[in-house]
Amino acid sequence: MSQEQTTRRIEKLETLRSEGVLIYPERFQTNYELYEASLLEDGTSGVQVAGRIMGVRRFSKFSFITISDIQGSLQLLLKKEEVGEQSAIDFGNFFDVGDFIGVEGKMYSTKTKEKTLRIEKYVLLGKGLHPLPEKWHGLSNIDTRYRQRYLDLMMTKETQDRMLLRTKLVRAVRRFLEEKDFLEVETPVLQHTSSGAIARPFRTYHHSLDTELNLRIAPETYLKRLIVGGFTKVFEFAKCFRNEGISPQHLQEFTMVEGYAAYWNYEDTMALMREMILYVLNHAFDTTVITIQGKTIDFSLEWNVVSFRELILKDTGIDIDLFPDVKDLYEETKRRNIYLEQDSIETLGRGNFIDLLYKKMCRPQLIEPTFLINHPIDLSPLARANNDNPAITDRFQLVVNGAEIINAYSELVDPIEQRRRLEAQAVLKSGGDLEAMEMDEDYLLAMEYGMPPISGWGFGIERLLMVLTDSETIKDCILFPLTKKN
Template sequence: MMSKEQIENRLAKLEELRTQGITVYPEKFSVNYDLVEAAELEDGTSSVKVAGRIMSIRGFKNLVFLTIANIQGSLQLLLKRDEIGELQFQQFQDHIDIGDFIGVEGSLYTTKTGEKTLRIESYSFLGKALRSLPEKWHGLSNVELRYRQRYLDLMMTKETQDRLLARSKMVRAIRNFFEDKDFMEVETPVLQHTSSGALAKPFRTHHLSLDTELNLRIAPETYMKRLIVGGFTKVYEVAKCFRNEGISPQHLQEFTMVEGYAAYWNYEDTMKLMREMVLEILEQTFQTTTISINGQEVDFSQEWEVVSFRELILKNTGIDIDLYPDVAELHDETQRRNINLEHEEAESLGRGNFIDLLYKKTCRPHLFKPTFLVQHPIDLSPLARANDENENRTDRFQLIVNGAEIINAYSELVDPIEQRRRLEVQAFLKNNGDSEAMEMDEDYLTAMEYGMPPISGWGFSIERLLMVLTDCDNIKDCTLFPLVRKL
């Protein structure tokens, strides 16, 4: 922790600079190269102007080596007394600290140790840091500090820099992919009267002007389907979503969902699209389709396995869920087999959520390589289309990698009568204690009654996808500013 004396010392330096007529927080500095670009220039390149935060200083009697950096890279600089002049050299020695910002102009050369270096011909002071940076150059080890003060983590930890830069590249790759496929980006409401589109508990808020209770959306699904009713055919959204669920290394309460819909498609069309998208993301973000997960190399360009929900649970638990249409009987069977679901309210769950819990506890952790999980029970999919050959299953898939659900997709239910029946079941479950069941949504049902074409849709979390592709243990590391408890 920085002492009061250290802060006062930096404040004194700031005032000394001002008394010498130096603008401590100038308006701008014109650069002609980013730091990464400058580090690639040939020796002898002159009039190079760069700027950055000072991350290290090695001072000698007549010269100073310093490193400036930003999130994309760093560059070594050389400041020499006989080249810069006595006044500027001494001002640097007396008043400039690690953490301050500096703009420089000079020429490139390579040191005897092989490091590309800018020989400073002139410099401008660009901002005083009143607090010193953490001492550990290799990164912050205090996890709480990393999340509470992410800006320090971004300055000091290379792994954090790489992962969160990859996030931005990944979002750009996703947008480019869908635009190239003629999907149109749209925006739908965050504040909603109902919590439709997923099985999750919403955050609630009060609208003062309308004097009404609203939910923060748990998914953009039903509004995007309204757009299909309105005439859109291929849409997607990069949507902030909110789910008032438990904290864990795999869950965020505020996350970024990418969701999309295509009229006249079915879920098999979407399976092809999602495989193509994942491969494109890997190529554009990491320049490879092979990544390391838990110490094992996984080549996503190889064929992905397809397995049904019923087969998977039967294989891992010995329970055939088709033999237990009643949730109470299914619960009794899991207890008979000594399967601990580690859920305090398991007995109050509807059949769909109970089966989902059983799958998550006994099956999902064992799915390592990219796997399409298909034929989900209809109880678990209130908005998905029933399979034509088996009405108790849906035309749905999830992509699982390393025990994590990456993508959820299905052929959409477009029959308003059947949709009303399913939502009535969900509303009954919610009224009887299943807090994650869906609410009745009359406005959405009205939209459906105006007619919907065949539709296939999908959704995935940016953070969950990044977590898997960067082999990360905690999803908080995959968002810039994770929510933490207020001090």
């Protein structure tokens, strides 16, 4: 049936073209967006709007047409007395749902109080060759919604709203940071080493330089180089790439917002991030109260603060401080019938093993906004060690609804200590831990020229949107999620 409709649409296109009609014109002058036109007073004339036809209801003497775009829709009235008999016939013969139309006319309200534009003249702005999915069934096939996101955006109000929220969220984050005197910068995506996080990189090859390169897993070390160079407050909206497993909370390509402030510590950043989240909620969502998993959370209330050790002890009964050797810790988890799923689990370093334990046993229980602090140093190769307890770091993560949405540190600025930690990471990497960090001599050289105290933070736009919109999967929070090739 779909192919028959496509054939008929192409026949209409060819007939119109043979009559000299421009099927895909250069432009159309509008003076209102659709959502603006729907707010105009009755009697407003000279209204020029355009959109995609999403529905037509035909009656004997007139037709109601619904046109829409991502921000709104508008009902049109087509009467042959007002456009002329031939124009009314041509619309019936040659226009289909899915076509683009430009119209000019006057606003009025129907008996049911729906704002409607009475068409005085119209023009075809683009022919759709395929029928749209049925309005009442929409797009129920998840794979189709991801592969053909443009159809999902046309047919699914929830998708439209979420993607518009993403735009508002990005705008709010940028405005907030600029108001706090942070400067936006850009750093390289192609890097010689995959520094800045514990993750497996995507690799590529630069033919002209005859060298292997990585797509960045984080912008961290380059942003810190800027602090060395004299910047004091910087941030970046950075596309990052991590060659990791697929899950409802992970994307292999995502947008990281990362920033650094000279002379700050992690507690300064904790205050900034709380203020930022409240700013985003007020400016993008118009509220600080969000419903997540059926639970109403008021982000304006005080947030919990809990240490990594306390959290794991509470949820597993294991005091990680008593197990400095990862093998002993692994045996203790088995003794307590805690089974962690991970390929080559025996090759993990202590930090990554503890992280795995936390992600399985603790993180899913953290629903309300919670600052997790005092991470083991093994888990934070770029974070500053705590003055009172060098086995932990001055770091926090913000966790909401079992998802980490912000990661922040007092940064390690001692180049000698940084070299020692990266050397330890290199040993883990050579032992089979694919997510351990690589040695980065260029970054170490920058550090050796001197760094001030620094605090930094990073979060994924998609993860934040996923949590705040209570989405089931992070794929719903990007416009074009990666799918397997057909």
